[in-house]
Each structure stands twice: as C-alpha cells, then as structure tokens.
Amino acid sequence: xxxxxxxxxxxxxxxxxxxxxxxxxxxxxxxxxxxxxxxxxxxxxxxxxxxxxxxxxxxxxxxxxxxxxxxxxxxxxxxxxxxxxxxxxxxxxxxxxxxxxxxxxxxxxxxxxxxxxxxxxxxxxxxxxxxxxxxxxxxxxxxxxxxxxxxxxxxxxxxxxxxxxxxxxxxxxxxxxxxxxxxxxxxxxxxxxxxxxxxxxxxxxxxxxxxxxxxxxxxxxxxxxxxxxxxxxxxxxxxxxxxxxxxxxxxxxxxxxxxxxxxxxxxxxxxxxxxxxxxxxxxxxxxxxxxxxxxxxxxxxxxxxxxxxxxxxxxxxxxxxxxxxxxxxxxxxxxxxxxxxxxxxxxxxxxxxxxxxxxxxxxxxxxxxxxxxxxxxxxxxxxxxxxxxxxxxxxxxxxxxxxxxxxxxxxxxxxxxxxxxxxxxxxxxxxxxxxxxxxxxxxxxxxxxxxx
Numbered sequence: 502x503x504x505x506x507x508x509x510x511x512x513x514x515x516x517x518x519x520x521x522x523x524x525x526x527x528x529x530x531x532x533x534x535x536x537x538x539x540x541x542x543x544x545x546x547x548x549x550x551x552x553x554x555x556x557x558x559x560x561x562x563x564x565x566x567x568x569x570x571x572x573x574x575x576x577x578x579x580x581x582x583x584x585x586x587x588x589x590x591x592x593x594x595x596x597x598x599x600x601x602x603x604x605x606x607x608x609x610x611x612x613x614x615x616x617x618x619x620x621x622x623x624x625x626x627x628x629x630x631x632x633x634x635x636x637x638x639x640x641x642x643x644x645x646x647x648x649x650x651x652x653x654x655x656x657x658x659x660x661x662x663x664x665x666x667x668x669x670x671x672x673x674x675x676x677x678x679x680x681x682x683x684x685x686x687x688x689x690x691x692x693x694x695x696x697x698x699x700x701x702x703x704x705x706x707x708x709x710x711x712x713x714x715x716x717x718x719x720x721x722x723x724x725x726x727x728x729x730x731x732x733x734x735x736x737x738x739x740x741x742x743x744x745x746x747x748x749x750x751x752x753x754x755x756x757x758x759x760x761x762x763x764x765x766x767x768x769x770x771x772x773x774x775x776x777x778x779x780x781x782x783x784x785x786x787x788x789x790x791x792x793x794x795x796x797x798x799x800x801x802x803x804x805x806x807x808x809x810x811x812x813x814x815x816x817x818x819x820x821x822x823x824x825x826x827x828x829x830x831x832x833x834x835x836x837x838x839x840x841x842x843x844x845x846x847x848x849x850x851x852x853x854x855x856x857x858x859x860x861x862x863x864x865x866x867x868x869x870x871x872x873x874x875x876x877x878x879x880x881x882x883x884x885x886x887x888x889x890x891x892x893x894x895x896x897x898x899x900x901x902x903x904x905x906x907x908x909x910x911x912x913x914x915x916x917x918x919x920x921x922x923x924x925x926x927x928x929x930x931x932x933x934x935x936x937x938x939x940x941x942x943x944x945x946x947x948x949x950x951x952x953x
Contacts, residue, residue, distance in 0.1 A: 504664035505662030529589055537589055563618050566608075571604045572600065572602045574600060576597070630660070636695065646683035670701045671694060675693040708728075762857070773870070780897050807852065811851060893935045
C-alpha cells in the first residue's frame, strides 16, 4: 500500500499537470465510483494531502482519493488506449487523467465545498502527521494501549502516514524493539520516534518513495528509497550498524523487520561477549558464572543443538560440504580458510538468531555469552563489552591435555583464529587464567563486581 512518501510523490507529480485545468466530465468504468459522474466543468484549484489521502480541491467539491493497494494515476492524450484496469477517466481541457487500479480497492469521496472536510469522515479519523504532531499528543495516545508499538504506529488515528515499511525504519532509527508495548514507550522515545519519522519520510519523499512490489507514482515513475532501507526486507542480511543479522517476524499479521541488537527488547539489559583462544578456559569461565547464578549462553552449544535439530541448517551444510559428519567437517574447515569462511556464512545466522531469541526471553540484567569467533566474525558490536580469557602456557597445555588434542591439532585450530594476544588487545576487558580453577573463580568474581 502506498504510504505518505508515495502519496506525496503522486501529489507532487500531479500538481503541475492539473492545477487550473478543468474537468469537463468524468467517464466511470467501474460502478463503485459512479458518484464521480457528478463532476462536470470543475476547475482543479489545488491538490493537497492528509496522511495517505489525496485531496483534489475543485471549485464546488473536494474530491478525496485513497489509492489503497494498487491505485495509480496517468495522463493520457488518447481515448483509444483503454487498459484493462482503467476504472475512471477524467476528461480535462486537452487531455485525460486516468485512474487505474488492478485490485480495485481504491476509494473516492466527493464532498461539497462548504464541508469541514477535516472534521468529517474520512479525514476526521486521520491523526496528525509526524511533521506536525507534538510529543505530548503522541505520548498521550500511546498511554494505556495494550498493543505493541509496531501496531500502534500503523494505526492512522494515532499518527498518520506511516505504513509497514516506514514503521520498521523509524523504530530501527529510534532503537526501539517492535515488540515493545505501546504503553512502555517513554517521553524521550516518543521524541525519537517523531524525529526519526520526519527524517525517514523526508528522505523517502526526496527519493520518490519506495518501489518494492508494484508502486509507481504519477505516469509510472518508480521510487528509489528501497535502496536506502536499513531493515525492512533485509532478513538474513547483516545490520549496517552492529553486523548482527536482521530478523523477520510477524506482528499483527504484518511482516516486521528489526535488529535484535540495535533494538533490544530489554533496553536496560547488559550483554557481555566472552572469547579467547583455543583451550583458553572460556567454557570453564562460563561454568563458574553459572554457579554464581549468572545467565549464560554458549554459541558452540547452540550450534550443536541446531546441528541436530534444524533441518534447514543441515540441508544448507549438506548441500555445500556433501557431508554431515562432524569429524569430516572439522578436517575440511581447519584445512581450508575458504571452506572455514563458508561454514561460518552458513551457520552463524542460525546461531545468532537462536541466541537472541533466547536473550529476548531472558529477563536477567546481565548475560554472558561464550563466543569463540567473536572477533573473527566481527560480532564485537553485538555486546556491551567484550572479555578475552587470556591463559598462561601452562594452563593452555593442561586444558589441551584434558581434551586429548595433539599439538598439531592445537596449531591447526589456532591458525584459523586471531591470536589470543590480538584478541586481548581488541577486548574491553581481560580475564587472566594463570593458575588454578579456584584462582580463576576469584578473577571471575572480581570481574562481576567491576561490571556491577
């Protein structure tokens, strides 16, 4: 459905063609619009817009048009070019304005010129636009609502002009999760929603709206704002800001796109990424945190679960690597940098999606996530802070021996990762693992105290 930028683009296209021209008569080709035949010898004085409605200001009438899903306007000089979906022809001084609508959902309202059009149906149901709504007005409309903020912003009586595409973009810029309850939105967030709406709409109008499926403006002109979209339609692609994967969900039956990191559901929650070299003690740290009743996750553990349970993931792996044998896969990826990168490309979107689905359901104030390839995958921006476990050579050898790994296997795995010293330089915090597990427990407790 055309949204405010698309309708404004249509208005801007129509105005120079139609202003001060006269509609001699109207030929109605679809019974639903038969009332338009009343229009005769009416000069078009102006074309205005309210939300997604076009308002043709005639000498004796207001003609209000809503394009709905597929409504379009064309100027055609020939009466012999009737198209299948041309529903109304407005005969002007020297040419014809054609209304074409494939789905036939578009509507017209014809009101007398003395009507107070903004206070009667349909415009009385249309809320203020982002360009003129006040913070207090929008905040008051959101208070007490039991629906989600995505649904509320789609309600044209709350704020007009925003449809599915632009609500997704506005919430992304405002860093607000679309699943948030409308009533939970505070004054600062309302201000951000309005500011972001104006920014998005102005840019979209400048670029002629968004042509994602079938939208064309006046005379078939296409829009270009779809090339500037940050989240809408970008599922399985990485966010430009944090490099997490964009999620696609359904809210109120509408496809909704958002970034789980940039748009945290629990905005006060802190998420910490724990990494380190192979056999550094990362898993031990996670186990210590669990004992201390901290909320923890492991991307490796999630991968193992998904490998056994996700048919979609397994199909992708099998299609490329021709095997699902873990030992064979390990040999392939640790002997080929290209194949290693390919496995990451396939698996990481599934792992991160599952990780953040779990985090969104977790009400803990602090969450620790073990991510072996945190820096290799450029996932450091997903976390409020990054922590590298830096082990001594003695501890490294002890862990290696407990896992029954050879020196050759250790070297092979380490070659596929950034060195532990580089990781420690890139991290916000370092957790030293230099001696016993009991000493490591003390270090972990110090870390928690520091984070608090």
